[in-house]
Amino acid sequence: MSWEDYVRKVVPYVPGEQPQKKVIKLNTNECPYPPAPKVQEIIDKFNYDTLRLYPDPEAGALVSAISDYYNVPKDQVFVGVGSDDVLSMSFLTFFNSDKPILFPDITYSFYDVWAELYHIPYKQMPLDDEFRIKKEDYYTPSGGIIFPNPNAPTGVFEDISEIEDIIEHNPDVVVIIDEAYIDFGGKSVLPLIDKYENLLVVQTFSKSRAMAGMRIGYAFGSKKLIGYLQDAKFSFNSYTMNRPSIEAGAASVQDKEYFEATVKKIIATRERTKKALKDLGFTFPDSMSNFIFAKHEKYSGDELFEMLKQKGIYVRHWNKDRISDYLRITIGTDDEMDELIKVLGEYIK
Numbered sequence: 001m002s003w004e005d006y007v008r009k010v011v012p013y014v015p016g017e018q019p020q021k022k023v024i025k026l027n028t029n030e031c032p033y034p035p036a037p038k039v040q041e042i043i044d045k046f047n048y049d050t051l052r053l054y055p056d057p058e059a060g061a062l063v064s065a066i067s068d069y070y071n072v073p074k075d076q077v078f079v080g081v082g083s084d085d086v087l088s089m090s091f092l093t094f095f096n097s098d099k100p101i102l103f104p105d106i107t108y109s110f111y112d113v114w115a116e117l118y119h120i121p122y123k124q125m126p127l128d129d130e131f132r133i134k135k136e137d138y139y140t141p142s143g144g145i146i147f148p149n150p151n152a153p154t155g156v157f158e159d160i161s162e163i164e165d166i167i168e169h170n171p172d173v174v175v176i177i178d179e180a181y182i183d184f185g186g187k188s189v190l191p192l193i194d195k196y197e198n199l200l201v202v203q204t205f206s207k208s209r210a211m212a213g214m215r216i217g218y219a220f221g222s223k224k225l226i227g228y229l230q231d232a233k234f235s236f237n238s239y240t241m242n243r244p245s246i247e248a249g250a251a252s253v254q255d256k257e258y259f260e261a262t263v264k265k266i267i268a269t270r271e272r273t274k275k276a277l278k279d280l281g282f283t284f285p286d287s288m289s290n291f292i293f294a295k296h297e298k299y300s301g302d303e304l305f306e307m308l309k310q311k312g313i314y315v316r317h318w319n320k321d322r323i324s325d326y327l328r329i330t331i332g333t334d335d336e337m338d339e340l341i342k343v344l345g346e347y348i349k
């Protein structure tokens, strides 16, 4: 035997590229607009001397701001270093059964990585031909359930009633709904946390709040569920949220008008982009997120991905079963989308 036999081995998640040169960056679903002006104010006047001191382990100011905005008691709010941290902590805390956890075959590609990392058995349930969840697939005994709504990378939004049906069929396990893109026109299942003690709703500042670089994620659930998450967190790392994140995050939530205006702009650009892509011969499931998952009838995903990259436009592409002909295109500014459409139009003609 060698020490390597005792290493926890895992094939890591591969994030979208963060190119150092200037490109049109439509590959990681970031917001094309800056964070709220209140965030800038906080950063500008941040007292750097306070960095000597550990931050508030409860991230109280941030939890309070989220609690006020969403009208959920503070003991039902959990915060972490991006929703990736919140989700990973949730896998560790809630998925400890011998039965497999369930999630769609086409979904956020971090789920199988965490399952592998924590040695959690899992089973991927195929979406139907329109990339919709078949709810009956989730009526089976399992170790837990997780999926994003709207789903990534498809952008498909499932109605609350569909999700509630799945939760109703699974009172014995934790059901996690990853709402990273919920602000772009979907309807959150947040009101259901009062009805289902086993429902965890996870959201993030990275997309709709334009703060991917700050790393803030949060979750809502019953007091009991959040309590278990806190226990795991405090057994892992007491100080997950740094001082600037706590302050800037709270400021962002308080700037409701800016947030709503930004989201509205992105939705308008998305709807314009849908029409333009359709005119070029692309097809895609209707998206309720800040990206469009599109394929062309005549060109392979690989070919279009490489062509766009050559032209300095980065989108996301996976060489995976069922989705290799698709490009996931983040909604940027109107100018960025005009450039994308122009480049695609020239190539396709």
Ligand SMILES: *Cc1c(COP(=O)(O)O)cnc(C)c1O
Pocket (backbone or CB within 6 Å): 029, 081, 082, 083, 084, 085, 108, 148, 152, 178, 180, 203, 204, 205, 206, 212, 215, 216, 217
């Ligand atoms: C972007 C994303 C996340 C994670 O975002 P963070 O930046 O870690 O908050 C989680 N789930 C889905 C489906 C995402 O697309």
